[in-house]
Amino acid sequence: MDELRDLFRRAADHAADYRRSLPDRPVGPPVDQAALTRAFAVPLPTAPTPPERVLADLVAAAEPGLVATAGPRYFGFVVGGASPAATAADMLAAGWDQIAFNPVTSPAAVAAETAAGGWLKDLLGIPATASVGFVTGGQAANTAGLAAARHQVLADGGWDVERRGLTGAPPVRVLAGAERHATVDRSLRLLGLGTDAVREVPAGPQGAIDPDALAAALREAGPGPTVVCLQAGNVNTGACDELRRACDLVHRHGGWVHVDGAFGLWAAAAPTTRHLVDGLEAADSWACDGHKWLNLPYDTAFAFCARPDVHAAALSYAAAYLVGSGGVPAGADLTAESSRRARGFAVWAGLRELGRDGVAALVERCCALARRFADRLTSAGFEVVNEVVLNQVLVGFGDDARTDRVVAAAQVDGTCWVGGTTWRGRRLMRISVSNATTTEADVDRTVAALVRLAHGAGEGVVH
Template identity: 90%
Template sequence: MDELRELFRRAADHAADYRRTLVERPVGVPVDQAALNEAFAVGLPAAPTPPEQVLAELVAAAEPGLVATAGPRYFGFVVGGASPAATAADMLAAGWDQIAFNAVTSPAAVAAEAAAGTWLKDLLGIPATASVGFVTGGQAANTAGLAAARHQVLADAGWDVERRGLLGAPPVRVLAGAERHATVDRSLRLLGLGTDAVTQVAAGPQGTIDPEALAAALRDGGTGPTVVCLQAGNVNTGAFDELRTTCDLVHRHGGWVHVDGAFGLWAAAAPSTRHLVDGVEAADSWACDGHKWLNLPYDTAFAFCARPDVHAAAMSYAAAYLVGSGGVPAGADLTAESSRRARGFAAWAGLRELGRDGVAVLVERCCALARRFADGLTAAGFEVVNDVVLNQVLVGFGDDAATDRVVAAVQTDGTCWVGGTTWRGRRLMRISVSNATTTDADVDRSVAAIRRLARRTSEGMLHSRS
């Protein structure tokens, strides 16, 4: 046991040293992927290797290929670094090695999910009676929510999809905005509905679903099984669909409303942004990530459903050997996994560390930093093309080729990391501010680097033409 203690201590020390250096570590640097692959691709030894040697070899092989996504100047993909308490709790979860299938396999894991789920619903404005499945990410959360939707709209049409499948079932129509997230389409594929089931509804200037176009689509589509996918936080602009009016509209037509709120649902947790999700409680299911704005470890997200019985009917299963199954839906009853990580421990710890006020401060500060980005880049003469209502900033640097050159230069430079995207037919820099440790100084340093690199790439093009 002394050897095990020392091994775990070494692993924790390596992790802590890495986190300590994030402030000044290059965020992203060019990597020789072939060399990195070779470092890992050693032959599998015939004899066992001492654990301490394995750990040292892993650190040596991985270090050159680590991206500082947990650091304060990583602004890609709407991800935040895991908070200290949540990270420590995740370490404990690995050490405890619990199976969060049900209250028999791990009473503590189920209790942590129940408590964290109650806090989450309160923060996000979701009805207290809703069920919560702790899933891997936004993809799994959307799939669980849409599975519940599929169950209910077909049950309303007299069809038991869990027993009879989809062959011969009434066709399910899915209405979704033109700028929905791609995971919605993949969920429909996984659920057997297919992307042909989607009636694409026009989007407004900031990418939100057009309520009048939605009303027309509902009116013209008849009375068959209908699911409507709404967005809380457009993946590019951060804009929000009008949840209250659209939920009421859909319900008057007998449809189910699913809200993809991977990062945008967190607007509900802060006084200055809560108005953006007005009416969120009227939906039927919701998807939200924890490893984005809540700054929890990866592999943490939440699938909420206003009808726990529907949620369980769509996702659960039973078998004679599964002791403890068949009671109040919990754990694996609400997800597509059986051998589940006890991810509720990290969620509980992260929420406990921040508290209600801390979550609000995190959301509001990231929004303020996004506006600081926008102001700084606008002052430098670049074009911010979206209304910065949340934590997303879209920036153009002239034509598409020029923008791509600037994005590539920033990613190579290492001062910060930003993504590229295509929105409304234009290539743009996409900046997402989601990390609790980001400061004004980090934003100013990043703006200065972007200005410097944009100038350098522009001068380089002029020289190449001369």
């Protein structure tokens, strides 16, 4: 046991040293992928290797290929860095090695999910009676919500999709905004509905669904099984759909509303942004990530459903040997996984560390820093093309080719990491501010680097 304790301490020391280095290390260091692969692809040894040697070799092989996604100047995707308490809880979860299938396999894991799920619903304004499945990410959360939607809209038409499948079923129409996230389409593929089921609804100027066009699409669709996918937080602009109006429209037509709120749903947790998701409680299912704006470890996300019975009917299963199944839906009953790791411990710890005020402050600070980015880049002569309502900033540096050159140069430079995107036919830099440790100084340092790199990518700034 002393050897085990020493091994775990060494691992924790390596992790702490890495996290301590994040403010100063290059965010995206140049990597020789072939050399990195060779470092890992050593011959599998015939004899066992001492654990401490395995750990040392792992650190040596991985270190050159680590990207500082948990650091304060990583702005490439909507991801945060896991908070201290959540990270420590995740270490404990690995050490405890629990199976969060049901209250029999791990009473503590299910209790943590139940408590944390209640906190999440309270923070987001989701009805307290809703169910919560702890899943791996936005993809799994969207799939769970749309599985529940598929179940209910077909059950309303007298069809048991879990027993009879989709062959011969009434066609399910899916209305979704033109700027929906790509995971919605993949969920429809995985659920057998297919992307041909989508009737695309035009988006407004900032990428939110056009409610008048949605009303027209619902009238045109007529009666029949209908699912509408709404969005809280456009992946490019941060724009949110008019949830209250849209939910009312859909329910008057007898449809199901699913909200993809991977990061934007967190607007509900802060007083200054709550109005952006007004009416979210009227939806039928919601998807939301924890490893994005809430700064929890990977892989943590949540599938909420206003109808727990429908949620469980769409995803749960039972077998004679599964002791403890068939009771109040929990754990694996609300996800598409059985041998689930106990991710609820880190969620509970992260929320407890922040508290209600801390979550609100995190959201509001990231939004303020996004506006700081927009103001300073605009003052430097570059074009911010979106209305900065949340934590997303889209920047143009002139023509598409020059913008791509600036993005590529930033990724090599190492001061920050930003990504490129295509929006409304233009190549743009996308800046996502989601990390709790990002400061005004990090924003200013990043802007200075982008100005320097932009001057090197073309003649002068854009006026």
